[in-house]
Amino acid sequence: MNLTRYDISRSERQALISDCATASEAAAIALARCDERLARAEPVLAEGARQRGHAFEAQALIGLSGGLCPLEDLVLHDAGMDVRSPTREIARAAAIFDERRRLARREPGEILNPIALRLRLGIEGLEKPDQTDRATIPLVLAKQVAASWDRIGRGDEEDQVDDDDLDLEDERDHGDPAFAEIDALLVRTRKKLDAWNDLSSDAGRKNLILRDPAYDAAGRFEGWLAILEEGRGLPATLAAALALDAWLWLEPSERAGELGFALAATLLRQRGLAAAHLPALGLGLRREKFRWSPHQALTVRIAGLLGALSEAATFGQTDLDRLSLARTLMMRRCVNRRGNSKLAELVDLFVSSPLVTVQWAAARLQVTPQAVEAMLKELGGSLPRELTGRKRYRAWGII
Secondary structure, three states: OOOOOOOOOHHHHHHHHHHOHHHHHHHHHHHHHHHHHHHHOOHHHHHHHHHHHHHHHHHHHHHHOOOOOOHHHHHHHHOOOOOOOOOHHHHHHHHHHHHHHHHHHOOHHHHOOHHHHHHHHOOHHHOOHHHOOHHHOOHHHHHHHHHHHHHHHOOHHHHHHHHHHHHHHHHHHOOOHHHHHHHHHHHHHHHHHHHHOOOOOHHHHHOOOOOOOOOOHHHHHHHHHHHHHHHHHOOHHHHHHHHHHHHHHHOOOOOOOOHHHHHHHHHHHHOOOOOOOOOOHHHHHHHOOOOOOOOOOHHHHHHHHHHHHHHHHHHHHHHHHHHHHHHHHHHHHHOOOOOOOOHHHHHHHHHHOOOEEHHHHHHHHOOOHHHHHHHHHHHHHHOOEEOOOOOOOOEEEOO
16 A cells, blocks of 8 residues: 555545535534634633643543553643653653644644645755755755765665675674674664764754655655645535545654644634634544544545544533533632632632642732642632642642
8 A cells, every 4th residue: 555645536525525424514513612612711711621622632642642641740741840750752742732832823824834834844854956946045955965865875885885894894803703793783774874864064963863765755745735725625624634634644744743633623723613722633533432544445534533523522512611610619719708819810720721830820820829828728629639749849730
């Protein structure tokens, strides 16, 4: 199966529309309801639901790739309050969390701009120098790209010469033949890494990135853009599911595979179906029984992704209800308070942010840490769960 091609004929497109019409309509209704509820909710509740949605999405995407990412560790790492050494999965989830927040603040047209996406994925640097306008590239960068492609283009002949040289070196320098093969493997690996990365300049060493020269990220990305253009005449949910399916199939980026979920959600924002939030499509896919696979039929994959859209919207409404209930319980403690009491503002901090510390709350409310400690005791049983398990430098959050 050639994973670098993703062609849809006119007959397949018509069959896709007819077979997935019901699922597409259900997903559109669920997303519209969730988005309308967020748009009409109180600003503090809507902001809290959006921030928690980013955290849930980051955790779900790590889970889909087979990793483990506890939500408490994620929000603590994001706030710089790790209670244990962060794992690789926590670091990846924190990067996804941060990028979703940045994307949610930008306009969808800016995010889906092909030039901006190429810069984000670093695709321009993978083009051969003879296919690039030298006038638009600095001279140093052009020399680095040319040197890298010259080294890669030598191919097996250079490898054979290296092997011959290594054999001579091994005979001269190594008395023990048991280590000769290991040394030869290390030298060949170093030469291959040097061919993939530019180590001849400070800029090249600073931006050291290991890439597969046969990956053809530019071709894969152009294929994904063609599918994105193909979906302009389709309903919003069907176009988003098709864009996400094409991203998972083509894999335009070697290191930003999770970005496709955010781009599909941004497409829904651009089409006006999710104007008040960035849907958590990975969370919906994680909660669904369906698991995407390139060996499934196109209609099966699209129907499963549409079901994930509906599940994400349903979970968004459920989480908004949970936040509203938690806020109602905490606000009961604010009844009959003095007019200058800031307990209600502390409650809003708990609702709008996944994590609250004494120092951060004191800075936001412009009170002393001792005052925040007293207000936390006044909340009593409605106080959110403590996340760190420590007696000092503690943090609370509704997660």
